[in-house]
Amino acid sequence: MTVDAIIPTTGRPELVRAVRSVLSQTVKVTPIVVLDRPDAESAVRTSLTELPHRLVITEGAIGGSAARNRGVQASEADIVAFLDDDDEWLPTKTEQQVAHLEGNPTTVVACRAVLVGDTERVVPSRLFDDSRTMSTYLLERSTVKLTDNFMQSSALMMSRELAVRHAWPEGLRRHQDWGLLIALDDAAATFVTVPDPLVRVFQDSAGSISRSNAWSDSVAWLDAYGVDATRRAKGDFLASIALRSALRAREWGASVQVLRQALTYRPHPAALVVGFSGVIGR
Secondary structure (H helix, E strand, C coil): CCEEEEEEECCCCCHHHHHHHHHCCCCCCEEEEEECCHHHHHHHHHHCCCCCCEEEECCCCCCHHHHHHHHHHHCCCCEEEECCCCCEECCCHHHHHHCCCCCCCCEEEEEEEEEECCCEEEECCCCCCCCCCHHHHHHCCCCCCCCCCCCCHHHCEEEHHHHHHCCCCCCCCCCHHHHHHHHHHHCCCEEEEEEEEEEEEECCCCCCHHHCCCHHHHHHHHHHHCCCCCHHHHHHHHHHHHHHHHHHCCCHHHHHHHHHHHHHCCCCHHHHHHHHHHHCCC
16 A cells, blocks of 8 residues: 655754655655745755655645645545654554554554653553543543653554545644544544554644644634543643643633633643643743
8 A cells, every 4th residue: 555644844944854754664655745834945845855755835824734634635645644844753653554554444543652852751651442532532631741641643644535534624723633533533433553652753842833822722622622521631631731821821811711610620630730830831
């Protein structure tokens, strides 16, 4: 089966590392680089001169989800996988994941990841299974360090057919991959997680949308995508993500509002600790 790697980018320097990691796979994969900043075309072409790839250029500022969808539309492969431009794959990722997709067009394959920040750790400690909804799995936060539950865009692979049928949700500034995963779960897709860590995910990269303080985006996202999550999982999300964002932005009134809402759901204490870290973690 043929495989394309969809890499949305604004032209960050880490893109070269991401493309190299695709070309270093133990099976052939074609990088499709989707540039969402047309004025960076010359610089991107120069940086990737010696690296085989396809370049798709958007009209600009369409966002990560729409850029990924453009990449899927441009692909002619059987399988598509996704890679953020500041992350990198380990060499056997594609080979190990493709093995689970033969004859399984409605399966989504993920893998464990190495989170790279001040330290490195392998996540998740608990793989997703159908004993709970995807929204509950993603939103729960029972530990201070992100270890228990994890599934992220750079770890995902699926048939192109499935990616066309269930496009990335456009218009979201945050939690784009979670929105897609919840929609796929609602559509009865099957999820498999390769137990080996096969991707390196770099936290808090410059220019990453995850660094924004848009607490209101997170609250709106929860209303749209968190319907099937348990009450405690909703509280964990509000405390660890929305509250932390509001505190980092020094929006005190919003912080109180989000905290009150989170407490009605009885979040894990660890989620509250993460949330209040926003006071010092600006």
